[in-house]
Amino acid sequence: MMAYDYSKNIEERPDPVKADLKGNLPNWLQGTLLRNGPGIFSVGETTYNHWFDGMALMHSFTFKDGEVIYRSRYLRGDTYKDNMAAQRIVVSEMGTMAHPGPGKNVLSRVITFLNHTVPDFTDNCGNNIIRYGKDYYATSETNYIRKVDPVTLETQDKVDYMKYLAVNLVTSHPHYDNDGNTYNMGTSIAEKGKTKYTLFKVPATTAGDKAKASPALKNLEVICTVPCRSLLSPSYYHSFGMTDNYFIFIEQPFKLDILKMATAYMRGVNWASCLKFCPEENTLIHLIDRKTGKEVGMKYYTEAMIVYHHVNAFEEDGHVIFDVIAYEDPSLYNMFYLNVLNEQSKTSAMSVPKCKRFALPVQTDKGIDVGDDMVKLKYTTASAVKEKEGRLLCHPEVLCDGVELPRINYDFNGKKYRFVYMTCVAMSAVATKIMKLDTKTKERTEWREENCWPSEPVFIPRPNGEGEDDGVVLTTVINSNPGESGFILVLDAKSFKEVARAYVNAGLHMDMHGYFIPKEN
Numbered sequence: 001m002m003a004y005d006y007s008k009n010i011e012e013r014p015d016p017v018k019a020d021l022k023g024n025l026p027n028w029l030q031g032t033l034l035r036n037g038p039g040i041f042s043v044g045e046t047t048y049n050h051w052f053d054g055m056a057l058m059h060s061f062t063f064k065d066g067e068v069i070y071r072s073r074y075l076r077g078d079t080y081k082d083n084m085a086a087q088r089i090v091v092s093e094m095g096t097m098a099h100p101g102p103g104k105n106v107l108s109r110v111i112t113f114l115n116h117t118v119p120d121f122t123d124n125c126g127n128n129i130i131r132y133g134k135d136y137y138a139t140s141e142t143n144y145i146r147k148v149d150p151v152t153l154e155t156q157d158k159v160d161y162m163k164y165l166a167v168n169l170v171t172s173h174p175h176y177d178n179d180g181n182t183y184n185m186g187t188s189i190a191e192k193g194k195t196k197y198t199l200f201k202v203p204a205t206t207a208g209d210k211a212k213a214s215p216a217l218k219n220l221e222v223i224c225t226v227p228c229r230s231l232l233s234p235s236y237y238h239s240f241g242m243t244d245n246y247f248i249f250i251e252q253p254f255k256l257d258i259l260k261m262a263t264a265y266m267r268g269v270n271w272a273s274c275l276k277f278c279p280e281e282n283t284l285i286h287l288i289d290r291k292t293g294k295e296v297g298m299k300y301y302t303e304a305m306i307v308y309h310h311v312n313a314f315e316e317d318g319h320v321i322f323d324v325i326a327y328e329d330p331s332l333y334n335m336f337y338l339n340v341l342n343e344q345s346k347t348s349a350m351s352v353p354k355c356k357r358f359a360l361p362v363q364t365d366k367g368i369d370v371g372d373d374m375v376k377l378k379y380t381t382a383s384a385v386k387e388k389e390g391r392l393l394c395h396p397e398v399l400c401d402g403v404e405l406p407r408i409n410y411d412f413n414g415k416k417y418r419f420v421y422m423t424c425v426a427m428s429a430v431a432t433k434i435m436k437l438d439t440k441t442k443e444r445t446e447w448r449e450e451n452c453w454p455s456e457p458v459f460i461p462r463p464n465g466e467g468e469d470d471g472v473v474l475t476t477v478i479n480s481n482p483g484e485s486g487f488i489l490v491l492d493a494k495s496f497k498e499v500a501r502a503y504v505n506a507g508l509h510m511d512m513h514g515y516f517i518p519k520e521n
């Protein structure tokens with residue numbers, strides 16, 4: 001099979017193109033799927049080290065009156081502008097430390113160094129699209145996000161979280177509720193001698209008062225803060241869980257070493273090399289009551305693991321159950337270094353991502369014997385064994401092996417649910433299959449096609465649909481069959497069978513995450 005070239009710069013396609021439709025789109029499917037991911041990997045003579053570092057390229061698929069319209073556009077943030085003006089990479093990213101130019105004299109090198117000791121971070125937001133209030137933002141995990149026009153994909157205001165809240169890092173996987181509020185979480189490092197994690201709410205913007213409405217972050221409310229286990233090594237996390245009454249935050253032994261970061265530029269190493277995994281340490285699971293903003297009385301632990309994506313979480317019979325994609329080591333990040341990806345023939349040893357289910361009993365452990373399992377649910381083998389007063393050791397149930405980029409019917413977010421849509425990960429960085437997992441029966445249904453590489457599958461519910469899987473799943477497919485173009489695929493979510501596809505005559509490419517904006521009625 002042909003290999004996908006992860007390091008190739010991709011051309012933007014800002015003028016809308018009509019896709020070539022095969023099959024019949026359900027007429028209720030109206031709206032726009034926005035997707036984001038890295039798209040430019042080298043500028044002039046310089047190249048990023050890591051695929052996640054690439055400059056953002058957004059794309060959109062608009063479903064309207066039985067047609068599909070495609071377009072794509074680079075995110076024109078300060079990072080893009082500065083790199084393009086210099087014709088080389090001058091802004092550092094997680095996996096790439098930018099160096100002073102060759103022509104620079106000693107004095108300007110010293111100035112560049114000083115600038116980087118208290119650096120201004122990148123606004124290259126190539127990870128996801130999120131909504132705050134009525135606005136859409138391209139995001140990665142730094143303090144900057146970029147507002148984008150969801151129709152034209154044009155880049156708008158640069159918004160700095162730090163203007164509204166002391167946070168150095170914020171996730172690109174917030175949660176949303178039915179009232180239009182957004183919930184997210186960030187880390188503030190060594191601020192006033194403290195390192196902590198903050199969960200916050202960005203309220204829905206009410207129509208009318210324009211000045212108050214934008215950016216919605218103006219109205220941000222802190223829900224709670226969780227002190228970090230150690231001042232100079234906060235955990236890295238990429239998402240968190242939410243149910244009707246709780247937040248779930250996994251404080252994993254995959255940490256940022258702040259002292260190493262402070263000297264990274266001087267030592268000429270990237271930020272990623274300042275992340276350390278400590279497999280001998282345990283993972284602390286924080287369960288936070290959304291109403292009080294306080295952690296529940298019990299302390300939950302599990303063995304060392306690395307989680308990027310939460311799948312879903314819900315409450316049942318005095319338990320909080322949550323599903324995540326977990327790894328045994330940081331090999332996922334390492335696999336995406338461009339020099340590693342270019343040697344795809346050498347199957348890189350990657351720890352297989354597993355979909356794991358945890359169950360946290362919320363009741364008091366009074367009267368329970370040490371060594372007893374407190375989980376009282378029939379349908380899961382997940383356990384939580386009392387170690388001592390107020391402390392439970394959790395063992396997950398593995399629901400499924402070799403999966404990533406999980407999506408659900410978001411109407412079931414925080415609620416008891418059954419189905420997950422994911423990409424299948426084998427021993428390679430390119431997914432060849434997507435699947436639907438029935439968490440109840442463990443049944444897996446797959447979609448694949450020869451020489452096709454599907455993206456993160458996004459579930460769209462049918463308006464007033466019946467049942468959790470009443471809707472469609474959208475995935476964009478890179479097609480490496482000679483003479484054929486990429487397409488967006490529409491699967492019936494119940495049967496996981498194709499209902500339509502729309503060929504895009506403008507080479508599709510690998511991306512990260514997406515957000516579907518339904519058409520307003």
Ligand SMILES: CC1=C(/C=C/C(C)=C/C=C/C(C)=C/C=C/C=C(C)/C=C/C=C(C)/C=C/C2=C(C)C[C@@H](O)CC2(C)C)C(C)(C)CCC1
Nearest residue numbers: 052093094121140141142168238308404423425429430431
């Ligand atoms: C750390 C730090 C700093 C710097 C922070 C910076 C620059 C942060 C940037 C963070 C970014 C871009 C994070 C991105 C994370 C992305 C993640 C975890 C992506 C996961 C992707 C997966 C699982 C992908 C899977 C796959 C893909 C894409 C293709 C498929 O075909 C196959 C499959 C499933 C393997 C400061 C602000 C300088 C100072 C403070 C501390």
Ligand SMILES: [Fe+2]
Nearest residue numbers: 173238309513
């Ligand atoms: Fe992600």
